[in-house]
Amino acid sequence: MSIVDKVKEMFGGHADKAKDAVDKAGDMVDDKTGGKYADKVDMAQDKAKDFIEGAKPKSDGGQSAQ
Template sequence: MGIMDKLKGMMGQHPEKARQASDAAERKINEKTGDKYTSQVDQAQRRAEGSLGMTDKPEQPPT
């Protein structure tokens, strides 16, 4: 099971833990690469979170 599968499983019941796991993965990758690819890692994290429906702010219903 890959990281995306784990995050997808967490999203249903524990969205905050899923975000924390995503951030931890980003930090670990940056650590392993010596922060050489931080912008690419950040972009990949955003895309992954976007595909899982993990947004920075909860969507507000239209008024």
């Protein structure tokens, strides 16, 4: 099992909480940097949320075709 599979398994049942954590972390970075990198932070947040969204359990037992 790869590290990516382990992370997906970990997030599987807690996707909403993980996405909230991504938002909070991005907000903290924006606050600490004065919004200087807000566009990059937003992009990273979107990519992280997409990854988490892809980690949700599927009806076929959590297996997804990649």
